[in-house]
Amino acid sequence: xxxxxxxxxxxxxxxxxxxxxxxxxxxxxxxxxxxxxxxxxxxxxxxxxxxxxxxxxxxxxxxxxxxxxxxxxxxxxxxxxxxxxxxxxxxxxxxxxxxxxxxxxxxxxxxxxxxxxxxxxxxxxxxxxxxxxxxxxxxxxxxxxxxxxxxxxxxxxxxxxxxxxxxxxxxxxxxxxxxxxxxxxxxxxxxxxxxxxxxxxxxxxxxxxxxxxxxxxxxxxxxxxxxxxxxxxxxxxxxxxxxxxxxxxxxxxxxxxxxxxxxxxxxxxxxxxxxxxxxxxxxxxxxxxxxxxxxxxxxxxxxxxxxxxxxxxxxxxxxxxxxxxxxxxxxxxxxxxxxxxxxxxxxxxxxxxxxxxxxxxxxxxxxxxxxxxxxxxxxxx
Numbered sequence: 001x002x003x004x005x006x007x008x009x010x011x012x013x014x015x016x017x018x019x020x021x022x023x024x025x026x027x028x029x030x031x032x033x034x035x036x037x038x039x040x041x042x043x044x045x046x047x048x049x050x051x052x053x054x055x056x057x058x059x060x061x062x063x064x065x066x067x068x069x070x071x072x073x074x075x076x077x078x079x080x081x082x083x084x085x086x087x088x089x090x091x092x093x094x095x096x097x098x099x100x101x102x103x104x105x106x107x108x109x110x111x112x113x114x115x116x117x118x119x120x121x122x123x124x125x126x127x128x129x130x131x132x133x134x135x136x137x138x139x140x141x142x143x144x145x146x147x148x149x150x151x152x153x154x155x156x157x158x159x160x161x162x163x164x165x166x167x168x169x170x171x172x173x174x175x176x177x178x179x180x181x182x183x184x185x186x187x188x189x190x191x192x193x194x195x196x197x198x199x200x201x202x203x204x205x206x207x208x209x210x211x212x213x214x215x216x217x218x219x220x221x222x223x224x225x226x227x228x229x230x231x232x233x234x235x236x237x238x239x240x241x242x243x244x245x246x247x248x249x250x251x252x253x254x255x256x257x258x259x260x261x262x263x264x265x266x267x268x269x270x271x272x273x274x275x276x277x278x279x280x281x282x283x284x285x286x287x288x289x290x291x292x293x294x295x296x297x298x299x300x301x302x303x304x305x306x307x308x309x310x311x312x313x314x315x316x317x318x319x320x321x322x323x324x325x326x327x328x329x330x331x332x333x334x335x336x337x338x339x340x341x342x343x344x345x346x347x348x349x350x351x352x353x354x355x356x357x358x359x360x361x362x363x364x365x366x367x368x369x370x371x372x373x374x375x376x377x378x379x380x381x
Contacts, residue, residue: 070360074352081355084315085112086344090128093344094135096314097146100340101139104326108190108311109136110149110343112351116157122170125154128346129178137185147188149341150178152198152205160197172205179214190240193220195248196255203231210236218281222246223265224255232272241273242281242311247357263289267297274301274308281339283311287321294331309337
């Protein structure tokens with residue numbers, strides 16, 4: 001990605017590269033003097049949502065939006081995040097996956113189900129994952145059928161992040177059952193990486209599964225964590241690694257808060273992984289990072305397109321770069337596999353933790369939804 005993405009005007013970036021327009025006011029030296037010379041200059045300024053929602057200094061907008069997201073009631077979190085969720089059933093997720101496959105884009109189904117408090121909820125999650133595996137296996141082509149992402153905390157009432165005395169009872173048993181079912185049906189599985197309390201547990205389980213021959217199971221590493229470089233060293237040979245920035249807020253002694261550093265690490269770690277024979281799944285919405293990966297990291301590693309893919313999230317507007325990647329118009333390695341994570345919910349209550357984290361990571365998502373809603377309402381008048 002030697003070249004920066006083509007400029008499309010002044011933008012600011014929030015989270016994983018979600019671009020939002022910056023409301024830039026001219027400085028004193030730039031303001032026209034004398035009577036207006038154009039129709040635009042002569043128009044009175046209207047009170048608009050953008051004008052009132054945008055702080056005087058553009059760099060403050062992400063912080064202001066995050067502060068707003070933190071106090072949003074649950075029903076508004078659901079409303080603002082709704083475009084980024086395929087629906088409220090497995091069938092909705094599968095429908096979205098088939099539609100994307102028709103455009104040459106593969107998918108991973110992701111059940112939003114967190115904050116488990118009862119054994120009945122655990123049983124519901126396990127049944128849903130069994131159905132997810134079967135639904136993915138129903139896609140004819142094994143090379144392009146959806147994969148499944150799972151969160152260890154979704155299978156226990158004793159999640160590790162709750163602190164002392166928590167032991168993740170039931171998580172390994174459930175994951176092993178899903179992994180075995182997926183292997184029988186030819187479906188790939190990725191064990192998601194949650195907050196720092198789960199890192200050792202997840203890496204250890206993944207390592208043991210690979211040692212047992214479950215090579216259809218991938219792992220996720222977060223570039224924000226200071227420990228990740230050491231974790232790369234300890235990976236068993238031939239891993240499939242989803243490389244992400246991560247969306248869990250961690251203390252500074254455990255993670256950086258510098259987005260530029262996270263992205264620098266992403267490219268450096270991608271090169272390290274490719275050089276050691278692993279498969280890299282580069283998960284980012286930052287088009288500049290994608291271009292540098294293809295223009296710099298991949299050629300330096302000397303690998304073919306079977307060793308990497310680019311991943312993004314359902315609903316995030318990146319259709320143009322999706323087409324460029326699928327058509328082989330970026331980089332010198334030909335068509336690039338693009339995979340979208342397709343979240344769906346069967347319980348909106350248990351999806352809210354994920355949705356709020358997504359909005360905090362990309363607060364401009366909420367701003368964009370509100371802006372589009374107001375635009376649609378104004379057109380109806």
